[in-house]
Amino acid sequence: MPDLPDLPGPLAFQLVLLRRMADHQPGLVEDALRALGVSRADMREANRRWQAWAHSPKSRGALARYRSLLGAPESSSTRRIGDLVCEALAWPVPLWPDLRFEVLTTPQGAVWNEWLVRAPGRPAPALRTTTDLNPWCCTVDEVARAFAPARPMEGTAPTRWRLAFTAPDRNGEPRPTVAEFTWGLLQRSGDAPM
Structure with a gap:
């Protein structure tokens, strides 16, 4: 099992996502941890470090954290949502290959929204009932x-x-x-x- 400091940024970030999901879907999270080859302790430690980084007085902001951990985005585009014009940055998430982690930023660079979205060209599931x-x-x-x-x-x-x-x-x-x-x-x- 890898030492947490040696975990690549995308893996550590996936553990941060999973930590919050564990409250609702512990079974799916356990399966994901096995698939990633890490433990619950690794997940908790990755989340602890993320929280410390996010709340540090020296923190450079959410967008800088994402770029530092995930590297350059896979895609970047301008999007209009109502009166707001923002930049949409997206990164692949290996655990969910049909999804992307999307960060929407204001023209000043502040993060407005951050979540998983369907990857371009990937079909959405049929939701009827x-x-x-x-x-x-x-x-x-x-x-x-x-x-x-x-x-x-x-x-x-x-x-x-x-x-x-x-x-x-x-x-x-x-x-x-x-x-x-x-x-x-x-x-x-x-x-x-x-």
């Missing part, structure tokens, strides 16, 4: 488009999002649903509270 909402199968944007109109809700922690929407269940009956995401990737969904 609540039974299609399997953990780690889809992103926030894909669920919002499939079950429009979806209403964003406050997440339970940083890097978490929730969406409320109505989707047909397996019998075709409309069902008020809430889906929870971590780093933009679906973790779980269930009936919306009445």
